[in-house]
Amino acid sequence: METDSSPLNDYQRRFQQFALQSAVRRLLPDSRVSKCLRQISQYPNKKTPLYFSWVKVKQSVQHKKTFFTGLDVCGSLWVCPVCAAKISERRKAELEQMLVTHRARGGELVMITRTVPHEFANDLKTFLTSFLKAEHFLKEGKSYRNLLQRIKVKGTVRVLEVTHGENGWHVHTHELWFVEKSYPRLYGDLSGLAYDEEERRYYVPAKGLFSMWVDSVHRAGFSGSPSPNAFGLHNGDYAAGYLAKWGVQPTTEWTASAEMTKSHIKTNARMITKNKGRTPFDLLRDFFHGDKNAGDLFKEFARVFKGRHQLQYSRGLKAQFAIEEKTDLEIAQEFEDHAHELGFLDYEDWLLILKHDARAYLLELAKSGWGAVSDYLLTIRKLKYV
Numbered sequence: 001m002e003t004d005s006s007p008l009n010d011y012q013r014r015f016q017q018f019a020l021q022s023a024v025r026r027l028l029p030d031s032r033v034s035k036c037l038r039q040i041s042q043y044p045n046k047k048t049p050l051y052f053s054w055v056k057v058k059q060s061v062q063h064k065k066t067f068f069t070g071l072d073v074c075g076s077l078w079v080c081p082v083c084a085a086k087i088s089e090r091r092k093a094e095l096e097q098m099l100v101t102h103r104a105r106g107g108e109l110v111m112i113t114r115t116v117p118h119e120f121a122n123d124l125k126t127f128l129t130s131f132l133k134a135e136h137f138l139k140e141g142k143s144y145r146n147l148l149q150r151i152k153v154k155g156t157v158r159v160l161e162v163t164h165g166e167n168g169w170h171v172h173t174h175e176l177w178f179v180e181k182s183y184p185r186l187y188g189d190l191s192g193l194a195y196d197e198e199e200r201r202y203y204v205p206a207k208g209l210f211s212m213w214v215d216s217v218h219r220a221g222f223s224g225s226p227s228p229n230a231f232g233l234h235n236g237d238y239a240a241g242y243l244a245k246w247g248v249q250p251t252t253e254w255t256a257s258a259e260m261t262k263s264h265i266k267t268n269a270r271m272i273t274k275n276k277g278r279t280p281f282d283l284l285r286d287f288f289h290g291d292k293n294a295g296d297l298f299k300e301f302a303r304v305f306k307g308r309h310q311l312q313y314s315r316g317l318k319a320q321f322a323i324e325e326k327t328d329l330e331i332a333q334e335f336e337d338h339a340h341e342l343g344f345l346d347y348e349d350w351l352l353i354l355k356h357d358a359r360a361y362l363l364e365l366a367k368s369g370w371g372a373v374s375d376y377l378l379t380i381r382k383l384k385y386v
Contacts (some may be wrong), residue, residue, distance in 0.1 A: 002302060008047050010065070010364075011360060011364045013085075014360045014363065014364075015360040015361075016081075017082045017085060017360075018037075018082065018083045018286060018359050018360045019288065019355070019357075020281065020284050020285065021033065021036065021081050021082050021130050022080040022357065023284055023287055023288040023295075023317075024079055024080065024081070024284065024298075025038075025298050025320060026295075027287065027295050027298060027302075028079065028299065028302055031074075031076075031079070031302070032072075032075075032076060032224060033074045033076055033079055033080045034117070035071060035072050036062050036071075036072065036073050036074035036076070036080055036082065036083065037068060037072070037359065038071065038072075038354060039071065039072045040053045040054075040055060040070060040071060040072075040347065040350065041053075041070055041071055041072045042364075046215060052345060052347070053070070053347055054070055054344045054345065054347075055068055055069075055070045055071060055344060055345040055350045056068070056069045056070050056341055056343075056344045057069075057341070057342045057343050057344065057345070057362070057363070057370075057373070058335070058336070058339040058341050059334040059339055059340060059341050059342055059366065059367070060344075061336075061338040061339060061340060062336075062338060062340065063336070064220070064367065065336075066342065066363040066364075066367055067336070067339075067363065068363070069335055073329070073332045073333055074329075074332070075087070075292050075313075075327070075328045075329030075330075075331070075332035075333070076328070077328050078280070078301075078302065078305045078306070078308075078310065079298075079301075079302045081281060082191055083282070083328070083332045083347075084281075086331065086332055087328050087331050087332055090331045090334075091331075094209060094318075094323050095157065095176075095225070096201060097199060097321065097323065098157075098178075098317075098318075098321045098323065101321050102154075102178050102321075104206045106181055107179060107180060107181060108179040108180075108181055108182035109176060109178065109179070109188065109235070110176070110177040110179055110186075110187075110190065110233070110234070110235070110236070111174060111175070111176050111177075111232070111233075111234040112174070112175045112176075112177065112190075112209065112233055112234075113172060113173070113174050113175075113230065113231065113232030113233075114135070114172060114173050114175070114213055114226075114231065115170070115172040115226055115227075115231070116130070116131055116134060116171070116172070116217050116222055116226055117165045117217075117222050117223075117224035117225070117226065118168060118170060118176075119222050119223065120169075121167050121168025121169050121170065122168045122169070122171075124162070124169045124171075124300055124301060124304045125304045127169050127170075127171050128162075128171055128304055128305075130220050130222065131171045131172075131220070133219075133220040133221070134213075134216045134217045134219070134220035134222070135173070135216070137216035137219045137220060138212055138213055138216040141200055141212060141215075141216070143149070143207055143212055144209075144212055147189075147190070147208075147209070147212075150189070151186060151190070151242075152178055152179060152180035152181070153177050153178065153179055153180075154178045154179070154180055154320065155177075155313070155314040155316065155320065156175055156176065156177050156178070156313075156314045156317070156318070157175070157176045157178075157311060157312070157313050157314070158173055158174070158175040158176075158311070158312045159173065159174045159175075159310055159311055159312075160173055160308065160309075160312075161173065161174065161279075162279075162280065162301065162305070163276065163277030163278060163279055164277050164278050164297055164301075165276065165278065165303065166277075166279030170277055173208060174232075178317065189208065189235060190208060191209055191210055191231075191233050193209045208251035209231075209233070210226075210228060210231050213226060213231065214226060214380050218369030254364075263268065266361070278294075280298060280301045280302075283295075283297050283298040283301070284298050290329070291337065297363045342366050342369075342370050342373075343366070343370040343373060343374075345377075349377055352377070352380045352381065353380075356380055360382070361376075362376065
């Protein structure tokens with residue numbers, strides 16, 4: 001199935017997000033996503049009958065973006081396309097603030113990618129459990145802790161990522177290290193890897209991160225060893241440039257903050273190469289277009305990753321940069337401070353909007369003024385009686 005790689009405008013992007021959210025509702029009917037931006041919120045007074053509740057439409061003064069208020073939101077980064085887009089954008093802004101401040105203080109940034117062999121590729125739960133066990137062994141090791149102390153790591157941010165490809169599931173992590181300052185031997189000390197030009201192979205002359213990772217992977221039950229080519233060690237300025245967001249090919253390399261916060265919602269654009277695999281939202285798109293197997297895989301992913309954190313900050317790191325601690329749900333519930341109210345929908349009109357899958361269309365109409373929305377509501381009210 002081919003993916004259109006042309007950029008989406010705001011309406012197309014929002015239409016796609018709502019359409020995919022509806023697809024999740026079909027796959028996970030009992031989840032919070034099934035009510036997200038659909039069910040009218042009764043907070044704080046749950047005694048108020050829904051029939052007397054309202055959905056408000058507002059517009060940002062600065063960005064001119066229209067949005068709903070008065071609806072429940074799920075705050076699910078893993079399985080809700082709407083909340084994931086909002087949360088990842090806010091997390092990206094937080095992380096960018098941290099990166100800029102750290103660099104201004106003279107610090108260095110290092111991005112590390114860890115992968116494992118495809119031994120448990122047909123069972124995501126086993127794969128994830130074994131992978132996280134390997135990470136636990138790595139980080140509890142004395143050599144690892146000594147390394148962090150020696151190079152003066154002030155904190156880390158780790159993102160967990162999963163794809164599905166021809167070989168099945170694949171779990172890996174990107175981790176950003178905030179190092180106090182750079183020095184000439186930093187990357188050599190970190191990796192412990194060297195390359196023999198004559199034999200054209202990597203070898204491990206010292207106890208570096210790669211060697212520690214191999215040992216930890218074996219302890220976690222993997223019989224194979226990670227490839228040196230799959231162990232990424234990068235300067236934190238830029239991540240790999242193959243990533244894209246919502247089906248749009250990047251025109252420049254992604255910054256480290258985008259790699260860390262948007263990996264889950266990126267699209268591999270039919271995958272640039274098939275070996276890259278499909279992200280969870282790629283699977284959801286394919287289900288939306290009729291691929292039942294992709295839907296089953298998405299449900300497996302949702303079940304296994306439920307309750308897990310995508311981004312994991314080391315203790316005290318955010319405090320170093322005066323970043324307020326907020327949950328994903330708190331971010332999803334936030335709205336523009338400077339916005340004016342365009343109009344409101346009563347319960348009956350809101351049910352009609354849902355019936356016609358017109359949430360994105362109504363928000364686009366509202367940009368032209370509430371008169372356009374009123375005309376549309378009159379039209380669909382008449383259809384109700386046809």
